[in-house]
Every structure is written in C-alpha cells, then in structure tokens.
Amino acid sequence: GAYPDVTVRLGLSDTVVDLIENHVDVAVRIGRLPDSALVARRVGEIRWVVCASPDYLKRRGEPKTPAALAEHDCIAFEGLRRVREWPFFDGNAETHVTITPRFSVNTADAVVGGAVVGVGIARVLSYQAVASVRAGTLLPILVDCTWPPRPVHLVHAPHQQQPLKLRAFLDFVAPRLQQRLQAISHDVTGAARAS
Numbered sequence: 425g426a427y428p429d430v431t432v433r434l435g436l437s438d439t440v441v442d443l444i445e446n447h448v449d450v451a452v453r454i455g456r457l458p459d460s461a462l463v464a465r466r467v468g469e470i471r472w473v474v475c476a477s478p479d480y481l482k483r484r485g486e487p488k489t490p491a492a493l494a495e496h497d498c499i500a501f502e503g504l505r506r507v508r509e510w511p512f513f514d515g516n517a518e519t520h521v522t523i524t525p526r527f528s529v530n531t532a533d534a535v536v537g538g539a540v541v542g543v544g545i546a547r548v549l550s551y552q553a554v555a556s557v558r559a560g561t562l563l564p565i566l567v568d569c570t571w572p573p574r575p576v577h578l579v580h581a582p583h584q585q586q587p588l589k590l591r592a593f594l595d596f597v598a599p600r601l602q603q604r605l606q607a608i609s610h611d612v613t614g615a616a617r618a619s
Contacts, residue, residue: 432593443462443579443580443581449580449587449590449593450579450580450590450593450594450597451578451580452576452577452578452579452601453576453578453579454470454575455574456574457577457579461581461582462579462580462582463580463582464577464579465578465579466575466576466577467576467577467578467598467601467602468575468576468601468602468605468606468609469573469574469575469576469605469609470550470573470605470609471549471550471570471571471572471574471613472547472548472570473547473548473549473550473570473612474510474545474546474547474564474565474567475539475545475546475547475553475557475562475564475565476539476542476545476546477539477540477541477542477561477562477563478560478561478563479542480497480543480544481563481565483542484496484497486565487545490510490512490521490566490569493510493521493523493545494521494522494523494524496524496544497524497526497527497543497544497545498510498523498524498544498545499525499526499528499535499538499539499543499545499546500523500527500528500529501531501535501546501547501548502525502528502529508522508523510523511571512566512569512570512571513569513571513572514569525544526543527543527544532549532552533552535548535552536548536552536553536556539556539562540556540561540562545565546562550608550609550612551605554608554611564612573609576601576605578594578597578598578601580594
C-alpha cells in the first residue's frame with residue numbers, strides 16, 4: 425500500500441472513549457462535539473432515514489406524516505433497552521411518535537434486512553441504508569420531517585508536533601471519508617426526492 429509502515433487497530437464503541445487514557449491516536453465522532461482540548465476535523469454528516477420497501481409501500485400505502493406511523497408496522501432497533509418512540513423534527517420543534525414494532529432486533533443489519541423484505545418501516549442511519557436505497561430495495565419516506573443531519577469529525581489529541589504516522593493517516597483517511605459521506609448523503613436524499 426501507500427503507507428506500509430502505518431498499521432491500524434480499529435475499535436468500535438457506542439460510548440465516547442477517552443483518547444489519551446486508552447492510547448487512541450484518532451477517533452471518528454458522530455454528533456455534536458463537547459468542548460474539549462481535542463483537535464477536530466469535520467469530514468461530513470450523517471442523517472436518520474425512515475424507509476420501507478417498495479412492496480410494503482404498495483401494500484400498505486406511504487405514511488405522509490410521522491403521526492401516520494402509528495397505523496403501520498415498524499421495525500424497532502433495540503438493544504438492552506426498548507425503543508418505542510421515534511423523534512421527528514418539523515423545522516421548529518421536536519415531536520415523538522410511538523411506534524408499534526412488528527419486529528424488534530438488536531443490529532442495524534437486521535433492521536435493514538427486515539425492511540428490505542417488507543416486514544415494515546425502519547429508521548436507520550444514512551450509511552446503514554444507502555446500499556439498499558441505491559439498489560432500489562428501500563425508499564426513503566418522511567424526508568422533510570427527519571432530524572437534522574449530525575456532523576462527523578475526526579478527532580485527535582493536540583500535539584506540538586504532529587507525529588508523522590498520524591499526519592499520514594489523517595491525510596489518507598480524511599478526504600476518502602469526506603467523499604464517501606458526501607456520496608451517501610447525495611444518494612439518500614436524491615432517492616428521496618425522486619420517489
């Protein structure tokens with residue numbers, strides 16, 4: 425490869441990890457960043473996508489408002505806690521809609537898979553849905569009501585002199601991640617407008 429001396433150890437976590445305490449060189453953070461001494465480089469954004477298969481929408485009709493989801497089969501993404509409310513945003517205020525899950529699972533892949541085969545309506549992040557949206561097996565709905573995009577940053581500890589391996593990694597990853605996130609956002613929102 426281009427950087428044979430750079431090795432990567434990837435850790436995935438839903439919690440905010442202390443970079444210095446855990447000897448982490450760089451992290452990808454999704455969402456608003458708290459004030460800290462960390463150096464952050466914004467590389468894009470992700471958004472929540474509510475979507476369903478063309479078959480489901482043909483059989484059950486497309487909900488035109490978040491409140492209409494109460495009459496639909498939904499797929500709940502649930503881990504250790506139950507999630508039966510989906511937040512929406514009308515441009516001025518946040519609202520919550522109580523869903524009735526027909527299917528509850530604890531991985532995003534299973535949520536997407538269930539939606540693709542027509543089990544119900546799913547709410548997932550744009551990068552989780554984009555492959556199915558591109559393939560036409562999922563269609564975004566309620567696009568104007570979903571929560572505003574969440575920023576994505578690369579963050580690392582400040583250094584008086586940035587280590588060469590960190591600079592090489594950031595120079596390699598940042599433009600590729602930025603390009604990928606832009607393509608995902610374009611494809612998901614473009615598919616929504618075209619449907």
